[in-house]
Amino acid sequence: GMFFLGALYMQEILGYGALEVGLAFLPATIVMGAMSLRYSGPLILRFGPRTPLIAGLISIGAGLLLFARTPVDGSYALDIAPAMVLMGLGAGLGFPSLMTLAMSGTSASDSGVASGLVNTSVQVGGAIGLAVLATLATERTERLLAEGEASLEALNSGFHLAYLTGAGLVVVAIAVAFGFLLVCLVNTVGLLLASIWTWAIIFSHSLRLRRIDRQTEAYERDFWASDNVDAFHARRGGDALPTAAVLTAGLD
Numbered sequence: 001g002m003f004f005l006g007a008l009y010m011q012e013i014l015g016y017g018a019l020e021v022g023l024a025f026l027p028a029t030i031v032m033g034a035m036s037l038r039y040s041g042p043l044i045l046r047f048g049p050r051t052p053l054i055a056g057l058i059s060i061g062a063g064l065l066l067f068a069r070t071p072v073d074g075s076y077a078l079d080i081a082p083a084m085v086l087m088g089l090g091a092g093l094g095f096p097s098l099m100t101l102a103m104s105g106t107s108a109s110d111s112g113v114a115s116g117l118v119n120t121s122v123q124v125g126g127a128i129g130l131a132v133l134a135t136l137a138t139e140r141t142e143r144l145l146a147e148g149e150a151s152l153e154a155l156n157s158g159f160h161l162a163y164l165t166g167a168g169l170v171v172v173a174i175a176v177a178f179g180f181l182l183v184c185l186v187n188t189v190g191l192l193l194a195s196i197w198t199w200a201i202i203f204s205h206s207l208r209l210r211r212i213d214r215q216t217e218a219y220e221r222d223f224w225a226s227d228n229v230d231a232f233h234a235r236r237g238g239d240a241l242p243t244a245a246v247l248t249a250g251l252d
Contacts, residue, residue, distance in 0.1 A: 002087055002166070004130055005137065006067065009159050010080070013072055013152055027081055028088035035092025043093070049100040054177050056094030061170035063087035068163035072152050129169070133162040 003025065010016040010024055043052045063086035070079045099118060106114040141158035145151065 002064065002067065002163075005133065005159050005162050006080075009067075009070060009156070013156055013159075014074060014076075024076060024080060025084065028084040028091075031085055031088030032092040035089060036096055040093055040096040044097055044100055049097040049104070050177060052093045053097035053101065054174060056090040056092070056097060057170055057174045057177065059086045059090030060094065061090075061167050061174070063090060064163045064167040064170065068160045068167065070156070070159075072156050129166075133165055136165055137162040 006025070007021050010021050011018075016024065040052060063083045066079075066083035066086065070083075074080065099115075102118040103111060103114055137158035139158075140161045141154045144154035144157055149157070
């Protein structure tokens with residue numbers, strides 16, 4: 001939606017030609033390509049796909065919010081270029097992360113089907129989203145024109161509504177991605193606590209075994225060092241040599 005509505009804003013409101021509009025999108029394209037080809041892969045390997053995805057969505061949302069404040073007499077350097085850079089940064093981070101998440105749970109035999117399904121969903125979702133945003137922008141523009149608003153102001157206000165709606169959808173996407181990230185974090189913490197508890201139990205049993213071993217060794221030393229077995233039993237209170245059942249009873 002940004003490319004379509006942004007192109008309309010630059011052509012219909014700022015008066016850019018076709019070549020100027022194409023060049024205006026060049027920063028977004030360069031940043032998107034650099035992030036996708038050079039930086040997104042290492043970031044995904046280091047932080048996992050969800051963290052770069054959330055960062056990319058935040059960047060896209062910030063870019064849409066900047067577009068939502070573009071004036072009728074906007075400047076490319078101040079009003080358009082920063083939003084373009086943020087959108088390219090977010091797309092370069094978000095799309096590879098999204099593809100990684102979509103393909104991570106598929107087997108090798110289903111990878112082709114999964115990849116086609118993801119690409120189809122992106123294209124269909126983009127078309128539906130653009131139709132919704134364009135409809136909202138058109139309705140707002142027509143309503144403002146009917147109220148006597150100037151044509152450029154009304155058209156720009158319609159674009160602003162579309163950008164704000166897109167930013168709201170991005171917020172929903174961030175919440176969904178953050179929810180999955182939170183679930184993974186809770187599962188990780190749960191596994192860590194379970195591991196700590198297991199090792200604590202193992203350590204406690206190990207200490208008990210060492211204590212029983214020392215008691216057994218002391219018992220045997222006293223037994224074999226005693227010249228009179230009857231006197232030894234009398235001194236030890238009549239106890240016999242500890243058996244395996246007695247030694248392991250402390251582990252229950």
